[in-house]
Each structure stands twice: as structure tokens, then as C-alpha cells.
């Protein structure tokens with residue numbers, strides 16, 4: 344892939360296996376392996392519900408959150424619809440990350456899927472999870488790991504060891520232990536894009552969505568995160584802040600390596616916008632119908648204007664994997 348020059352910096356994406364064609368062939372194989380993961384997960388659910396391959400369980404869904412761009416968003420990040428004071432309607436789906444619903448009975452990560460409704464009728468989707476870096480270094484590791492985790496429990500460790508070798512296995516297990524070790528209240532969670540995405544002429548960024556008001560430390564999460572979130576929203580608005588880190592260079596801010604963080608102490612986050620979920624009763628019939636409709640909405644980080652396309656191999660594979668997954672759980676497959 345050739346260098347892309349931005350006013351400020353140079354950055355590049357690199358094809359896996361050396362060329363676009365070779366990467367496409369590799370991804371075709373990986374997409375089939377993710378299909379097998381989905382089918383194996385599906386076989387474990389007795390009620391026959393069709394499920395997303397990952398993030399199968401919704402915790403909350405609203406379709407009228409307000410995304411308001413900060414008045415002081417830095418000039419270089421004022422790209423396209425991200426202009427100071429702009430207000431966009433936003434659909435939000437908060438989820439458990441597992442491919443099998445478990446009602447909070449298992450350690451898990453959480454996800455936040457945002458669909459920004461743009462003035463021109465298009466959408467811009469941002470998907471984030473509640474840990475800054477991916478357990479998987481690249482797309483191959485990601486699919487290998489998902490595949491092992493959907494297999495027999497008794498073979499997990501030998502398979503992880505055989506596939507990744509001792510050093511990578513330990514790194515992955517440590518990442519997962521940190522990522523799933525603490526259960527926080529949903530309104531207290533922070534979410535990261537983990538991978539980079541393009542931000543118009545500003546070049547690549549990574550994103551973080553975090554509570555606008557820092558959570559009270561020591562607050563224990565109740566087992567039912569969904570009901571707790573409903574209770575929180577009954578009592579007042581829930582506000583998050585969206586912040587971005589800018590690309591510096593391939594060492595400090597790698598694009599193809601998903602397991603390496605962009606160090607906040609040297610690459611600070613800057614505020615882009617506030618996301619407000621207004622006070623309501625999520626248990627009312629109307630709110631529950633909305634959540635059901637949100638749950639039936641397939642999200643894909645590639646549902647974005649070209650100027651904001653996701654970057655890096657972990658993101659490139661998501662384009663097909665998400666569509667293939669959604670084609671098996673939605674009544675109307677995505678186009």
C-alpha cells in the first residue's frame with residue numbers, strides 16, 4: 344500500500360501477506376472460520392434465536408441520544424460533520440462481548456456501537472470496546488483466538504499454546520484477564536476503538552468514549568448490568584465524552600498492530616464531543632420496543648463516509664466478517 348500524505352504527517356497501511364490479492368485470499372479463509380464460530384455458538388443456544396457471532400447480548404439500546412460536537416474541538420479535528428456545536432442524533436447499542444448470551448453470569452467485556460445520523464441521510468458508525476487494546480495482534484490471531492474459544496473447553500489451553508506459542512499465549516491471556524477482570528457499572532465504563540480510523544485530513548486517530556463525569560471509585564457493579572443502567576437512566580441523563588488521539592508515527596502510534604496501545608502520556612486524548620442519553624424509563628413498553636429495534640440493527644465500522652474509513656488489518660477484515668455475520672442473524676441481510 345502506498346504512503347498517504349496528510350498536511351501534517353505521513354502514514355501507511357500494509358497489506359497482510361504482501362499484497363492486496365494475497366490479503367483478500369487470506370481474509371476469505373478467515374471469514375469462513377468466523378462463520379464456523381457463529382454456527383458453533385448458535386448450536387449452544389437452545390431457543391433457536393439467531394445471534395451475532397460476537398456481542399450477541401444487548402444490555403441497552405436507544406435511538407435518540409444526542410451527539411454534540413464540542414465548541415472548542417481543535418481546528419485540525421473539525422472534519423466534515425464534526426464542526427463545533429453540531430448536534431447529531433445517535434443510535435446506541437451497549438452489549439456484552441461474548442457470542443453467547445449469559446445474563447452477566449460470566450466474566451466478559453462490553454461493547455458500545457454508535458450510529459451517528461448525518462444531515463445528508465448517511466450514517467457514521469463507531470464501534471468500541473471497554474479495553475484500550477486488542478488481545479489479538481492482527482486479523483489472523485483474532486480469528487484463531489475466536490475459533491479456539493468457541494471450541495471444547497478442555498482443549499483451550501493446549502490449543503492456545505500450540506497456536507500462539509508460550510510468549511504470545513501469555514500476552515493474550517494477560518490482556519484478557521485485565522480486560523474482563525473488573526466488572527464496572529455500565530454507566531461507569533470507558534470504551535476504546537482499539538484500532539485506528541481515518542479522521543478526514545487530520546489523518547489516523549484512535550477514539551475513546553468515557554463518562555463525562557468521572558465515576559465514583561469503589562462503586563460495585565451489580566450482577567444485572569442492564570437493570571442497573573436502566574435505574575441510572577431513570578434518575579438522570581447519562582453523559583459520555585468522545586475523545587481522540589492523533590497519529591504521530593508508526594512506532595508511537597502503530598496502525599497495523601492492534602495489541603499495542605497509543606500511550607496516553609505521550610499521545611494525549613483531546614475532546615471531540617459529548618454524547619447524552621436523556622433520562623427515561625428503559626423498562627417502559629415504548630423504550631423496550633426501541634431497544635428491540637436497535638438490537639435488530641446490524642452495525643459495521645465500515646458504515647462510514649470514506650473520509651472516516653477504519654484502518655489497519657484488524658479493521659479491514661471486519662468489513663466482510665460483520666456483513667457475513669449479520670447476513671445470518673438478520674431477517675434482511677445488509678447490502
Ligand code: HEM
Pocket residue numbers: 377394395396397398436437438454455456470471472477482485486535536537538601640641642657658660661664665668669672
Ligand atoms: C479491533 C477493534 C474491535 C472493536 C472495538 C470491536 C467492537 C465490536 C462491537 C462494539 C460489536 C457489537 C456491534 C453491535 O452492537 O452490533 C462488535 C461485533 C462484532 N465483532 Fe467486533 N470489534 C473489534 C474487532 C473485531 C475483529 C478483529 C473481528 C473479527 C475478526 C470482530 C468480529 C465481530 C463480529 C463478527 C461481530 C458481530 C457483528 C454482527 O453480527 O452484527 N471484531 N464488535
